[in-house]
Structure formats: structure tokens, C-alpha cells
Amino acid sequence: MRLKDKVALVTGAASGFGEGIARRFAEEGANVLVADIAEDKGRDVAASIPRARFHAADVSRADHVRAMVRAALDAFGGLDILVNNAGATHRNKSLLEVDEATFDRIYAVNVKSIYLTALACVPIMRQQGGGAILNMASTAGGRPRPGLTWYNGTKGAAITLTRSMAVELAPERIRVNAINPVIGETGLTAAFMGGDSPELRKKFVALIPLGRMSRPLDVANAALFLCSAEAEFLTGVCLDVDGGRSV
Numbered sequence: 012m013r014l015k016d017k018v019a020l021v022t023g024a025a026s027g028f029g030e031g032i033a034r035r036f037a038e039e040g041a042n043v044l045v046a047d048i049a050e051d052k053g054r055d056v057a058a059s060i061p062r063a064r065f066h067a068a069d070v071s072r073a074d075h076v077r078a079m080v081r082a083a084l085d086a087f088g089g090l091d092i093l094v095n096n097a098g099a100t101h102r103n104k105s106l107l108e109v110d111e112a113t114f115d116r117i118y119a120v121n122v123k124s125i126y127l128t129a130l131a132c133v134p135i136m137r138q139q140g141g142g143a144i145l146n147m148a149s150t151a152g153g154r155p156r157p158g159l160t161w162y163n164g165t166k167g168a169a170i171t172l173t174r175s176m177a178v179e180l181a182p183e184r185i186r187v188n189a190i191n192p193v194i195g196e197t198g199l200t201a202a203f204m205g206g207d208s209p210e211l212r213k214k215f216v217a218l219i220p221l222g223r224m225s226r227p228l229d230v231a232n233a234a235l236f237l238c239s240a241e242a243e244f245l246t247g248v249c250l251d252v253d254g255g256r257s258v
Contacts, residue, residue: 012040013239018087020044020080020132022070022124023097025052027197028147031227032094032234037061039235041092044083046070048097070097071119073127080131089139092238093132095125095169096147103158103205114161121165125172133185141184143238146173147230148189150253158205166191170249177247186246188237193253195225220255 019036023029025047033043033056043063047053050067057065064086068079083090099120101109125146136142151159152166173189180187194203194215201207204215216223233252236242251257 013235013241014092015040017041017091018044018083018089019092019094019238020046020083020090021094021096022046022068022079022128023147024094025049025056027199028192028195028227028230029094029096030056031231032096033057033063034060035228035231035235036092036238037063039239042087044079044086046079046082046097070095070124070127071116073130076124076127076131080128080135084135090132090135090142091139092143092145093128094145094147094234094238095128096145097124098147098199100159100162100199100202102202103156105158106160109161117162117165121162122168122172125169129176133180136185137183142186144176144180144185144187145234145238146187146189148173148191148249150191150193150251150257152191153249153251154257159203173249174247181246186242188242188245188247189249190230190233190237191249191251191253191257192225192230193219193251193256195227195230197227200224218256219253220258223254225252225254 019041021033024033024045037060045057046068053065057063066082068075099117148169149166151163152170155163177187204211
């Protein structure tokens with residue numbers, strides 16, 4: 012088992028990529044704290060995963076993040092892996108049509124959360140002698156699509172933060188990496204595309220050389236590798252899980 016007895020905190024784990032990561036980590040022996048703002052779905056997911064607990068949290072709020080981390084410590088006695096997966100977006104539209112409240116929300120969830128979880132988790136990992144942090148970025152951070160400008164900006168920030176954190180935290184054996192998925196079959200798919208229809212899906216898939224959207228298992232397998240001992244010499248990596256979209 013590649014994560015035997017490790018403790019992993021996965022945000023946004025009630026569905027999509029986060030759920031896939033939580034399930035894959037548990038299969039490899041990890042104790043998992045499933046954290047999400049969606050309480051009913053989160054509880055159902057945690058109940059279906061061995062060695063998992065659920066904690067309700069809004070990752071854009073400092074008090075929620077501190078309580079979330081404390082819940083992981085109380086449940087499992089430590090924290091080895093943090094996956095910053097929770098995300099928000101705006102509907103695909105002109106950059107001038109996104110209202111200020113939506114802008115503030117996506118930056119709070121996608122960017123501020125990385126700051127807040129670092130404040131809460133890095134001291135614990137320092138004390139333990141190391142750890143792994145994984146940020147969920149996106150191909151949108153390096154190959155932005157029109158209609159998602161402000162979302163693209165949050166993922167560009169996630170990529171830069173990952174690299175900067177990796178350099179700063181490396182002396183303390185805290186590795187920081189990111190995954191850049193291409194558009195996937197998740198709860199945000201319709202927002203990314205500006206709707207959902209066979210025609211729209213065909214348009215987006217046409218830009219992916221391997222001919223399909225990403226799936227939770229694609230991302231989960233990449234996350235497992237980056238958070239396992241197999242990747243002990245990798246930090247600052249932003250791994251494209253994109254079917255060739257970024258080539």
C-alpha cells in the first residue's frame with residue numbers, strides 16, 4: 012500500500028476529482044478526512060470509504076480551515092498530505108459580464124484557500140518533519156480558454172503559488188506540487204462550457220488529442236503518485252493531466 016497509515020485531508024471531496032482522490036488514497040491505505048461545503052454529499056462519500064471521516068468546511072474562511080485541520084488531527088492524530096482541491100468557477104461568458112461577488116468568491120475559494128490551508132497545515136508538517144501538499148490547478152492556468160478569464164487567473168495563481176511554496180518549504184521536507192487537469196466530467200463541466208450538450212462537448216473534446224475529457228480516476232492516480240514516496244524527489248511540479256491538450 013503506497014499510503015499505508017498516512018493521514019490525508021482532501022478538500023472539495025464530496026464529488027468530482029476530490030471524491031476520486033479520497034477514494035484512491037483510501038484504497039492505498041490512507042486515513043482520509045473528506046472536507047466539503049456540501050454536507051449531505053460529503054457525509055455519504057465519507058461513509059462509503061474505509062477509514063474516512065467527514066468535516067463540513069468553507070475553505071475560504073479562516074475559522075473553517077482551522078477547524079477542518081483540527082478535525083483531521085483529532086480523528087487521525089496527524090497530517091501527512093493536504094490536497095487543495097475545492098474549487099469554484101464562473102459560467103463561461105465575457106470577462107465584462109462576471110459580477111464582483113462572483114469574482115470575489117472564485118478568488119477566495121481557489122486562491123485564498125491555499126494561503127489559509129498553508130497557515131494551518133505547514134506548522135504541523137514542520138513539527139512532523141515533512142509532508143506533501145497538492146494544489147489543484149488547471150490547464151486553464153497555462154493555456155487559458157476565452158470566456159473563463161477570471162477563473163483562468165485563479166489557476167495561474169495556483170501554479171505560481173505551488174512553485175514558490177515548493178522552493179520555500181523544501182528545506183523542511185514539505186513537498187508542494189500541482190495537477191493541471193483538462194476539462195473533466197465533474198459538477199463544474201456545464202459552467203466551464205457555458206452549457207451542456209453533445210455539440211458543446213464535441214467542441215471542447217476536439218482540442219484534446221487523446222479524444223476525451225479527464226475523469227476523476229485520471230486525476231486521482233496522478234495525485235496518488237505525487238503524494239506518495241515514489242515522488243519523494245519531486246517538488247514544484249505542475250503535472251498536466253490533459254490528454255495532450257497543453258502540448
